[in-house]
Amino acid sequence: xxxxxxRRRSIWKGxxxxxxxxxxxxxxxxxxxxxxxxPMWGILISFQDYSPYQGMWASPWIGFEHYIRFFSNPDFLIxxxxxxAINLLSLIFFFPLPILLSxxxxxxxxxKFRKTIQSIVYLPHFLSWVIIVGITFLLLSxxxxxxxxxxxxxxxxxxxxxTNPNYFWVLLTVQSIWKDAGWGTxxxxxxxxxxxxxxxxxxxxxxAGRLRQIWHITLPGIRSVVIILLILRIGHIMDVGFxxxxxxxxxxxxxxxxxxxxxxxRLGIKQGQLSFSTAVGVFxxxxxxxxxxxxxxxAKKFGEDGVY
Amino acid sequence: xxxxxxxxxxxxxxxxxxxxxxLVTLFPLYYVLVVSFSDPAEFIRNKATLFPKKWSLxxxxxxxxxxxxxxxxxxSAFLATVGTMLSLFxxxxxxxxxxxxxxxxxxxxxxxxxxxxxxxxxxIPPYLLIRDLHLINSTxxxxxxxxxxxxxxxxxxxxxxxxxxxxxxxxxxxxxNDIGVWWRIILPLSxxxxxAFGLFYAVAYWNTFFTALLYINDFNKQPLQVLLQNMLxxxxxxxxxxxxxxxxxxxxxxxxxxxxxxxxxxxxxxxMVYPFLQKHFAxxxxxxxxKE
Numbered sequence: 001x002x003x004x005x006x007r008r009r010s011i012w013k014g015x016x017x018x019x020x021x022x023x024x025x026x027x028x029x030x031x032x033x034x035x036x037x038x039p040m041w042g043i044l045i046s047f048q049d050y051s052p053y054q055g056m057w058a059s060p061w062i063g064f065e066h067y068i069r070f071f072s073n074p075d076f077l078i079x080x081x082x083x084x085a086i087n088l089l090s091l092i093f094f095f096p097l098p099i100l101l102s103x104x105x106x107x108x109x110x111x112k113f114r115k116t117i118q119s120i121v122y123l124p125h126f127l128s129w130v131i132i133v134g135i136t137f138l139l140l141s142x143x144x145x146x147x148x149x150x151x152x153x154x155x156x157x158x159x160x161x162x163t164n165p166n167y168f169w170v171l172l173t174v175q176s177i178w179k180d181a182g183w184g185t186x187x188x189x190x191x192x193x194x195x196x197x198x199x200x201x202x203x204x205x206x207x208a209g210r211l212r213q214i215w216h217i218t219l220p221g222i223r224s225v226v227i228i229l230l231i232l233r234i235g236h237i238m239d240v241g242f243x244x245x246x247x248x249x250x251x252x253x254x255x256x257x258x259x260x261x262x263x264x265x266r267l268g269i270k271q272g273q274l275s276f277s278t279a280v281g282v283f284x285x286x287x288x289x290x291x292x293x294x295x296x297x298x299a300k301k302f303g304e305d306g307v308y
Numbered sequence: 309x310x311x312x313x314x315x316x317x318x319x320x321x322x323x324x325x326x327x328x329x330x331l332v333t334l335f336p337l338y339y340v341l342v343v344s345f346s347d348p349a350e351f352i353r354n355k356a357t358l359f360p361k362k363w364s365l366x367x368x369x370x371x372x373x374x375x376x377x378x379x380x381x382x383x384s385a386f387l388a389t390v391g392t393m394l395s396l397f398x399x400x401x402x403x404x405x406x407x408x409x410x411x412x413x414x415x416x417x418x419x420x421x422x423x424x425x426x427x428x429x430x431x432i433p434p435y436l437l438i439r440d441l442h443l444i445n446s447t448x449x450x451x452x453x454x455x456x457x458x459x460x461x462x463x464x465x466x467x468x469x470x471x472x473x474x475x476x477x478x479x480x481x482x483x484x485n486d487i488g489v490w491w492r493i494i495l496p497l498s499x500x501x502x503x504a505f506g507l508f509y510a511v512a513y514w515n516t517f518f519t520a521l522l523y524i525n526d527f528n529k530q531p532l533q534v535l536l537q538n539m540l541x542x543x544x545x546x547x548x549x550x551x552x553x554x555x556x557x558x559x560x561x562x563x564x565x566x567x568x569x570x571x572x573x574x575x576x577x578x579x580m581v582y583p584f585l586q587k588h589f590a591x592x593x594x595x596x597x598x599k600e
Contacts, residue, residue, distance in 0.1 A: 014412045020486035021405045028402025028456060029417070035434070035453050036424040042433025101329070107322050119586060120330045123337070126578045128515035130533045131571050134540035135336050138343065144564050146339060182333065210318045235426070243518050247541055261431065268432045269522060281430020289427045 046279035052272075066279035075263065083259045086245075087237045089173045095233060097177060098184025099226060103214055105185060106192045121182025129243040132179055136171070136248075137162065163252035172244060187229065188222050195221040227304045235292030238284045260284045344368070344568035351565050367569035376527075376535065377570065383447070384514055384532040388577070391451045391513040396506055399456040399464055400498070404490045406461070407468035418462075425458035431522070438523055449523035450516050450531065460505060467501045468494065504588040511578060532574055540567050 015022065041056075046066055048059040070076055101121070108114040124132070140147050140161040148158045161167050199217045208216065242261040249257040260280060268277030299305070339358075343351060347364035354361055371377050406414055406421075434453060443449040471494060479489045495502065517533040524530050 011412060014410070018408070018411055018486065021408055021411055024401040024487060024490060025405035025411075025417070027398045028405075028461065031398060031452075031455050032421060032424060032458075035437070035455070036458075037420075039429040039433035039437050040427075042436050043429050045433070045436075104322055104326055107318070108326070109319065113323070113326075117326050117330050119582075120333050122586070123582070124333060126511050126582070127575060128517060128533050128536075130515075130517055130536045130540065131574060134536065134567060134571055135340055137540065138340065138564060138568065139336060178333065178336070209314055246518075247537065264431050265522075269435065274432055274436070278430060278432040281432060285428055285430055292426060 043278065043282050045275050046282050048275055050275040050278075052274070066276045067283065069276065070280055070283065075258075078255065079258055079260055079263055082256055083238060083240055085169050085256075086172055086240050086259065089169055090176060091233065091237075093173050094176050094181065095230070097181040099188055099219075099222070101181060102185035102188035102192065102222075103218060106189060106218065107210065107214070118182075118185075121185065123182075124179045125183035127179065129241070129247055132175055133244070133247040136175060140171075162248075163250060165253045165256045168248070168253045168256045172240075172248065175244065175248075176241075187225055191222040191225045192218060224305050227299050231292060231295040231299055234295040235288050237291060238288045340568045340571050343564055344572045346565050348563045348565045352563070364565075367563070367565045368573070370566065371569050371573060377573075379528065380530060380532040380535040381573070383529060384516070385577075387447065387450055387516060387531055388510045388513040391454075392506055392509040394451060395455055395509040395513075396502060399460050399505065400495065400502065401490070402456065403461050403464035404468050404494055405486075407465045408486075418465075421458045421461055423458075425462070435522055444523055445526045445529060446523075447529060450519050451513070453519065454512065460508075464501065464505065467498060471497055500588045503585050507581060507585040507588075510581065514577060536570060536574060539570055 045056060045059070047061060047063055048056070049062050049065075050056065050059045105114060105117060108117070137145075139145055142148055142158050142160050142162075145161075147161075151158060159167075161171060195217065199221075200213055203213050203217055238260060240259040240261065242259075242265070245257055245259055246262050246265070249262065261284075264277040264281050264284075267273045267280075342358065342360055344367055345363055345365070346357075346360040347362040348366060350360075350362040350364075405411060406418060408414070438444060438449050438453065443452070475493055475497070476489050479493045484492060515533055516531050517537065520531050520534050524534070
């Protein structure tokens with residue numbers, strides 16, 4: 001009894017002592033409660049037949065009906081296929097590139113050239129998707145697009161890159177590479193800068209060439225960063241950047257372009273099917289959460305650090 | 309001898325490929341510039357050239373005299389300046405408080421923040437919240453929901469963790485309270501990190517598109533990216549708002565030169581802050597995230 005009072009008193013003392021720290025934390029805490037945790041309650045409407053007029057308290061509960069409807073809907077398979085295809089392409093073609101690129105940049109001897117190359121490859125990361133899609137149209141459209149004009153000049157046929165479903169996934173991957181492969185080197189280069197140069201010296205003494213040094217020193221040196229990024233990437237396998245797909249989508253490619261987020265946007269915001277599209281969103285986030293926890297566990301099993 | 313020959317070959321190959329990568333990255337941007345400075349009529353006649361046949365500033369002149377374009381630029385400038393300052397303020401306050409080990413409840417708060425980075429409730433629940441807060445069509449709907457992020461708080465906390473506590477103690481002896489320590493000691497020491505986060509926030513606000521699509525219907529309040537979307541992407545389908553109408557008043561569809569001039573103008577602010585902040589990128593992107 002008195003021990004509990006004692007503890008309460010000491011907690012209160014700490015709070016009083018640190019009142020200014022709590023004051024500093026307050027705006028941030030209010031933000032996380034209001035904009036991150038209150039919407040978590042909103043998930044409940046996926047178990048309701050929510051009507052905006054009745055609100056969350058008065059709308060009838062219907063259990064898993066929306067989820068069942070979604071899984072038995074042919075749309076589900078299409079969305080799942082598109083999301084997986086786009087992400088697997090990115091995992092295979094995008095993910096290794098920043099590693100390769102940073103190894104190459106790390107091997108540069110001249111400091112000036114290195115800085116120039118870095119400034120250049122970082123740059124597209126800061127452009128918006130609207131602009132990147134706009135540039136894509138400028139380059140690839142069948143009308144004014146420079147690529148098609150070059151094809152014609154070379155005596156070839158024009159290619160309708162933008163409206164042919166066969167090119168859509170490839171196009172997204174290429175855009176992502178152009179935009180973010182350079183930016184992806186930031187972490188790897190930082191990790192490489194932390195590798196002890198004595199290791200390289202010792203390897204050189206043993207007669208190891210540059211490629212061998214890369215293989216036995218540089219790559220193992222960034223292994224933990226690679227694994228952390230891979231885990232995070234796997235956690236986002238259900239996410240496809242909404243803006244990119246939304247902006248690149250057109251009637252001709254919608255069959256291969258529709259992903260969970262564009263579907264939620266269309267059905268939820270445009271058509272007002274709030275409960276149903278919330279269920280779709282919840283499903284997506286839940287799978288992502290399970291994947292990230294699973295990947296993290298796996299990493300730890302293999303003796304790596306993991307993300308948390 | 310053989311070693312150094314191999315070395316030189318390695319360096320030459322490496323240099324070659326990196327130069328090619330650099331040129332491939334730059335080419336689209338270069339071509340955007342060329343088109344934007346081309347004479348509109350000449351461009352339609354000749355189409356692709358690697359160098360403008362006939363220079364012209366017409367597209368720029370036209371855009372900069374267009375009310376809707378300038379208005380959208382203003383909206384985005386407001387977002388980027390006010391939003392960035394508020395975001396830096398909230399993020400650094402919270403991160404600093406959470407970096408003090410003596411703070412009670414710190415572990416619970418950190419865990420709850422970490423959870424927000426792992427699970428998000430999707431698009432609809434936040435939309436309903438913004439609607440219930442009556443923020444639809446308010447500029448604040450583009451700032452408040454993205455004021456800070458779990459990642460940035462955790463990263464910045466990691467940075468504050470690395471500042472030696474003896475500095476804090478010294479300031480305390482001189483009579484500073486926690487807010488004083490944060491403002492007078494910690495923030496000045498973290499300027500490089502603040503610069504990096506500031507740039508990330510500023511770029512995110514400047515590039516705001518999706519939230520504007522969700523929350524802003526009022527044409528006058530729309531940020532630049534939405535207007536750009538109308539001009540660059542939606543113009544052919546004519547589903548754009550009045551912006552596209554005003555800009556396309558002269559021609560049915562805004563010409564490529566006009567579109568690219570808009571792209572250039574929208575990119576210039578980023579290019580202007582870029583060199584000043586580039587040296588801090590790495591620091592901002594990696595503080596606390598690379599485990600030794």
